């Protein structure tokens with residue numbers, strides 16, 4: 511069955527279940543990554559139904575893009591994939607800051623094209639706003655890159671509503687990415703109405719809140735030094751216990767639809783107006799297979815309302 515869906519006003523056709531690649535080459539985020547396993551995962555993904563892959567310069571300072579570029583070039587499947595990447599992190603004399611200036615963006619896109627071994631980037635996001643560049647000027651630079659065929663669609667990540675409005679003065683923004691999941695739903699009220707009015711797709715990052723929303727935790731876990739979860743408030747003390755309890759309340763629904771809790775969670779996101787696709791991370795092929803099973807779930811109105819209530 512063809513499940514592909516269009517992202518906002520762009521021409522991009524993606525499978526609703528994508529893949530977030532920050533654990534591919536993201537040595538600065540995950541200390542124990544094995545690049546051979548990473549390559550096998552990318553190969554597995556591009557042979558699955560998934561066609562939407564999300565990366566960024568910031569994941570391993572270009573290493574994620576490089577590994578994706580190598581594996582995709584070897585596979586000969588570039589044309590069937592939608593690759594999203596992001597930039598804004600600029601390193602000068604060992605210091606990193608955000609830069610959205612037109613000159614930097616043009617350079618960043620050229621460098622990403624090289625690392626990804628491709629002639630075009632399907633979706634290019636400003637990863638973070640900088641402090642100085644007018645947002646519409648940054649987007650105008652991306653529009654020029656689009657007209658030159660180097661990128662196919664324009665995205666913003668980690669921008670506030672006011673910053674998005676400024677960036678979208680000419681109506682060129684097609685996709686917005688930000689932190690959203692069942693434990694963090696503020697953007698439904700504050701941002702989604704604007705996105706829907708302007709036909710902009712929303713791609714939530716941390717859809718599982720680093721695995722917490724898959725239902726795999728029972729609250730007894732602790733996390734070693736250097737583990738991303740150790741620094742997240744959702745994994746601390748009573749809040750962690752409360753989160754685990756809430757997620758476990760999805761068990762009966764998972765049973766009813768004969769899928770896992772993670773499928774119920776992803777299926778719920780796909781009922782939210784501006785969300786056409788999700789990009790969960792995954793470290794094992796079984797997780798990819800499992801996440802794709804979301805397409806079997808068609809949540810009833812009552813079940814959507816139930817999830818809505820549980821995670822109010």
Ligand SMILES: NC(=O)c1ccc[n+]([C@@H]2O[C@H](COP(=O)([O-])OP(=O)(O)OC[C@H]3O[C@@H](n4cnc5c(N)ncnc54)[C@H](OP(=O)(O)O)[C@@H]3O)[C@@H](O)[C@H]2O)c1
Nearest residue numbers: 530531532564715716717718719720721724790791797800
């Ligand atoms: N724009 C931004 O600033 C920004 C920021 C953060 C992330 N992102 C993007 O969002 C993507 C997703 O975020 P994320 O990967 O950090 O977090 P996530 O999607 O919330 O969680 C992914 C983790 O959940 C676990 N998992 C995945 N599928 C599972 C399944 N079916 N069953 C059980 N566990 C499963 C895996 O970890 P374990 O196996 O270790 O439990 C996996 O690494 C990133 O890869 C990146 O592309 C963007």
